Amino acid sequence: MTGTGAPPSLRVSRLAYAYPDGTQALFGVDLTIRRGERVALLGPNGAGKTTLVMHLNGILTAGHGTVEVAGLPVRKDTLLEIRRRVGLVFQDPDDQLFMPTVRDDVAFGPANLGVRGDELDRRVRDALTRVGMLDVIDRPPHHLSFGQRRRVAVATVLAMEPEILVLDEPSSNLDPASRRELADILKNLDVTVLMVTHDLPYALELCERSLILSDGVIAADGPTRSLLADADLLAAHRLELPYGFAVPALQQ
Amino acid sequence: MSAGHHHRLYLPGDTPVHLLPPQCKLVAVAAFAVAVVATPRERLWAFAVHALLLTVVAAVARVPAGFILRRMVIEVPFVLFAVAIPIIGTGARTEVLGMSLSVPGMWAAWNILAKASLGVVASILLAATTEPRAMLLGAERLRLPPLLVQIASFMLRYMDVILDQMRRMRVARESRAFVARDLRQAPVLARSAGALFIRSYERGERVHLAMLSRGYTGEMPITRDLSASGRDWGMAAVLPCLAAATAVLSWSLT
Amino acid sequence: MHVPDGFFDLPVSVGAGAVAVAGLAVCLRGARRELDDRTAPMAGLVAAFIFAVQMLNFPVAAGTSGHLLGGALAAILVGPYTAVLCVSVVLLVQGFFFADGGLTALGVNITLMAMVTAIVGWGVFRLITRSAPGSRAVIVAASFVAALVSVPASALVFTLLFWIGGTAPIDVASVAAAMGGVHVLIGIGEGLITSLTVSSVLAVRPDLVYGARGLAKRLVLRTAEGFEAPLVAAPATGEAPVGRIRPLLIGGGLVAILLAGVVSFYASGSPDGLERVAADKGLNAHEEEHGLSDAPLADYGVKGIEDERLSVGLAGVAGVGITVLAGGAVFYTVRRRRRHRAAV
Numbered sequence: 008m009t010g011t012g013a014p015p016s017l018r019v020s021r022l023a024y025a026y027p028d029g030t031q032a033l034f035g036v037d038l039t040i041r042r043g044e045r046v047a048l049l050g051p052n053g054a055g056k057t058t059l060v061m062h063l064n065g066i067l068t069a070g071h072g073t074v075e076v077a078g079l080p081v082r083k084d085t086l087l088e089i090r091r092r093v094g095l096v097f098q099d100p101d102d103q104l105f106m107p108t109v110r111d112d113v114a115f116g117p118a119n120l121g122v123r124g125d126e127l128d129r130r131v132r133d134a135l136t137r138v139g140m141l142d143v144i145d146r147p148p149h150h151l152s153f154g155q156r157r158r159v160a161v162a163t164v165l166a167m168e169p170e171i172l173v174l175d176e177p178s179s180n181l182d183p184a185s186r187r188e189l190a191d192i193l194k195n196l197d198v199t200v201l202m203v204t205h206d207l208p209y210a211l212e213l214c215e216r217s218l219i220l221s222d223g224v225i226a227a228d229g230p231t232r233s234l235l236a237d238a239d240l241l242a243a244h245r246l247e248l249p250y251g252f253a254v255p256a257l258q259q
Numbered sequence: 260m261s262a263g264h265h266h267r268l269y270l271p272g273d274t275p276v277h278l279l280p281p282q283c284k285l286v287a288v289a290a291f292a293v294a295v296v297a298t299p300r301e302r303l304w305a306f307a308v309h310a311l312l313l314t315v316v317a318a319v320a321r322v323p324a325g326f327i328l329r330r331m332v333i334e335v336p337f338v339l340f341a342v343a344i345p346i347i348g349t350g351a352r353t354e355v356l357g358m359s360l361s362v363p364g365m366w367a368a369w370n371i372l373a374k375a376s377l378g379v380v381a382s383i384l385l386a387a388t389t390e391p392r393a394m395l396l397g398a399e400r401l402r403l404p405p406l407l408v409q410i411a412s413f414m415l416r417y418m419d420v421i422l423d424q425m426r427r428m429r430v431a432r433e434s435r436a437f438v439a440r441d442l443r444q445a446p447v448l449a450r451s452a453g454a455l456f457i458r459s460y461e462r463g464e465r466v467h468l469a470m471l472s473r474g475y476t477g478e479m480p481i482t483r484d485l486s487a488s489g490r491d492w493g494m495a496a497v498l499p500c501l502a503a504a505t506a507v508l509s510w511s512l513t
Numbered sequence: 514m515h516v517p518d519g520f521f522d523l524p525v526s527v528g529a530g531a532v533a534v535a536g537l538a539v540c541l542r543g544a545r546r547e548l549d550d551r552t553a554p555m556a557g558l559v560a561a562f563i564f565a566v567q568m569l570n571f572p573v574a575a576g577t578s579g580h581l582l583g584g585a586l587a588a589i590l591v592g593p594y595t596a597v598l599c600v601s602v603v604l605l606v607q608g609f610f611f612a613d614g615g616l617t618a619l620g621v622n623i624t625l626m627a628m629v630t631a632i633v634g635w636g637v638f639r640l641i642t643r644s645a646p647g648s649r650a651v652i653v654a655a656s657f658v659a660a661l662v663s664v665p666a667s668a669l670v671f672t673l674l675f676w677i678g679g680t681a682p683i684d685v686a687s688v689a690a691a692m693g694g695v696h697v698l699i700g701i702g703e704g705l706i707t708s709l710t711v712s713s714v715l716a717v718r719p720d721l722v723y724g725a726r727g728l729a730k731r732l733v734l735r736t737a738e739g740f741e742a743p744l745v746a747a748p749a750t751g752e753a754p755v756g757r758i759r760p761l762l763i764g765g766g767l768v769a770i771l772l773a774g775v776v777s778f779y780a781s782g783s784p785d786g787l788e789r790v791a792a793d794k795g796l797n798a799h800e801e802e803h804g805l806s807d808a809p810l811a812d813y814g815v816k817g818i819e820d821e822r823l824s825v826g827l828a829g830v831a832g833v834g835i836t837v838l839a840g841g842a843v844f845y846t847v848r849r850r851r852r853h854r855a856a857v
């Protein structure tokens with residue numbers, strides 16, 4: 008799991024960012040994610056999670072501080088390479104799907120990377136098969152249900168075959184079976200994963216490590232198990248385990 | 260003046276006209292418009308030929324007459340203007356139904372009405388048989404600067420967003436008994452214009468960010484083959500060539 | 514104002530087409546500096562927005578309505594070069610997709626509605642913001658004046674083209690009177706829409722207003738414990754370099770001088786009967802396109818040459834005069850308020 012010597016998948020240091028209207032959302036974020044790790048990013052509404060995630064493939068540019076992806080700094084001239092490496096699934100699938108058909112939408116990313124012809128077709132079908140959406144390939148995305156759109160949104164990113172997968176609340180609005188299937192997809196991928204979520208049991212199931220982002224700074228960083236067992240820490244950052252749920256570690 | 264914009268412009272179909280590559284159709288329609296404008300206004304028969312040519316195209320493309328007529332509403336402001344020309348025009352006058360009309364004015368009105376209508380119908384047929392997206396790809400193939408094509412494609416993408424938002428805001432305004440009556444209401448309209456702008460931008464911006472995050476660099480990847488064969492060009496050339504022949508004939512036959 | 518096929522003769526259409534192509538080529542080069550991958554969709558949005566707002570006809574005087582031309586608004590939001598491209602795209606799309614405006618008249622339409630409005634609008638805007646730079650109020654006021662001036666300017670160029678090669682035998686005086694007079698009023702609507710749009714965009718997303726760039730934001734660093742350390746201002750996009758404004762100002766100035774020349778040539782025709790023509794033609798004439806059965810129309814076209822020249826001059830002078838007065842008033846008020854505030 009550890010690529011000794013190789014640079015970490017993600018390194019963010021002293022990252023601060025203010026939106027153009029003046030709202031400052033990030034106040035100096037530091038984090039490092041090693042190759043192959045699956046990490047959960049937790050935090051209350053408005054903590055800056057989405058804002059942070061948007062910096063990881065250069066959609067927002069740091070107001071201060073730096074972001075490095077596998078040793079490559081995110082800069083204007085490195086953007087295409089950065090976006091080849093980092094796949095980002097947006098919080099709202101409606102923002103992610105914009106082409107007339109599911110097929111065009113899934114093909115959009117790899118086509119931008121220069122993939123054409125049979126290889127493009129293979130990638131599209133492969134990605135849709137993985138999320139179980141192959142049968143809607145010729146339908147317009149806006150006619151799908153929310154959960155189906157979310158799965159297609161994941162497929163659009165999988166088709167780009169990124170090294171690092173960043174997902175912003177992937178499990179929200181999914182029915183339990185879809186939530187499970189998505190977890191299986193993520194577990195079987197051989198890539199670094201950073202997953203924003205409010206779903207603490209999901210984080211516990213998928214990620215050994217978690218970060219808590221609160222008020223634009225990293226407030227805690229450690230094994231998911233021990234973070235979730237710390238009731239005071241959770242309460243301080245408006246995080247709650249679902250009713251009746253107990254961290255398995257405590258029961259053992 | 261553009262009150263008649265309907266949003267449904269494209270009539271799906273698989274007629275030979277629909278299947279022609281968009282770049283051929285764009286060139287054909289532009290050339291046809293030039294031929295029409297170059298036809299001298301006194302040759303009434305030539306305009307009849309032009310109209311006949313368009314009728315044939317409409318029939319082949321299976322575009323119903325009602326559709327074309329409805330879309331021709333776009334012309335109304337200039338029809339009004341054209342009707343006014345004989346009344347306010349200068350030059351020799353004649354009595355028609357008790358009104359004193361200017362003779363050159365009537366020729367000018369006819370000239371504008373006939374040429375504008377033929378141009379409008381040609382454009383309507385083009386839009387009815389060509390998907391907007393394909394039209395942009397065609398424009399790109401015709402070496403229209405990519406920046407213009409890019410702006411146009413964003414424009415089409417935003418259009419839905421904006422029209423949708425506009426409809427909602429109009430409903431909201433009118434459900435509160437707002438009617439635009441005179442200039443005093445302009446600030447209300449203007450303020451909703453401002454809100455409209457921000458709302459549409461922020462929606463569109465998120466979509467654009469999603470496109471960027473999937474490697475978009477300003478050009479839509481072309482995954483469809485759009486090249487035109489000599490046969491395509493030949494087919495497309497029929498309309499403008501016949502129109503041009505008519506124009507030339509009308510100049511030479513006196 | 515969308516000119517259809519057959520309205521102007523072939524030489525004017527072709528000439529305007531050449532002007533439009535040359536103008537677009539210049540703007541394509543200039544726009545590269547104004548646009549990056551973030552602002553290209555902004556240009557698309559501005560185009561779509563102008564298109565959509567053109568459907569909102571605002572009532573002007575009784576029976577007449579006008580719609581946004583949008584060149585000034587676009588220039589302030591995305592910069593002058595990109596603005597010309599935006600409005601041209603609107604016109605191309607209207608011509609090809611919506612059959613609005615003739616295809617052979619595209620050159621005329623682009624010249625009138627994209628180039629003249631954007632160049633005049635931006636020139637006026639920069640003149641005002643440069644002499645009284647800084648605050649939001651100035652930018653909003655400057656937008657109003659810029660948009661207001663851009664419309665009659667465009668109408669005057671229309672009249673000029675009509676005089677050179679209009680196909681309808683209407684005396685240029687009537688056209689000038691109708692266009693000039695009504696378009697000053699339409700200009701007020703344009704000014705309102707433009708300034709309110711710019712002001713609401715400024716309030717929420719100042720970063721989206723090209724004409725208001727250079728507002729730096731201070732960032733703050735914080736630790737998890739809440740200790741705050743202010744940072745120096747983040748690198749700002751910076752003020753538009755002065756060099757690229759000059760050609761536009763000169764271009765705008767030339768257009769203005771040309772117009773003024775034409776107008777004064779006509780205005781010198783005859784000095785009598787000023788008031789009546791102003792009342793009858795300058796301000797009411799446009800109505801006649803709508804209410805055809807009105808009695809005074811019949812003798813409208815048989816007026817002598819003297820009156821024609823007179824009313825062209827009048828329309829021009831009235832238009833320019835009202836515009837300058839309105840603009841001056843706004844400018845003066847803003848200046849005074851600023852000075853007043855500075856003095857307190």
Ligand SMILES: Nc1ncnc2c1ncn2[C@@H]1O[C@H](COP(=O)(O)OP(=O)(O)OP(=O)(O)O)[C@@H](O)[C@H]1O
Nearest residue numbers: 026028030031032051052053054055056057058059
């Ligand atoms: N486009 C924007 N313009 C201005 N402020 C914004 C914008 N987007 C977010 N913010 C602000 O930035 C802060 C962080 O927002 P962000 O979307 O990153 O939160 P989040 O952690 O993703 O929240 P959630 O769990 O609700 O998704 C919030 O205070 C929010 O109001």
Ligand SMILES: [Mg+2]
Nearest residue numbers: 056057098175
């Ligand atoms: Mg979020």
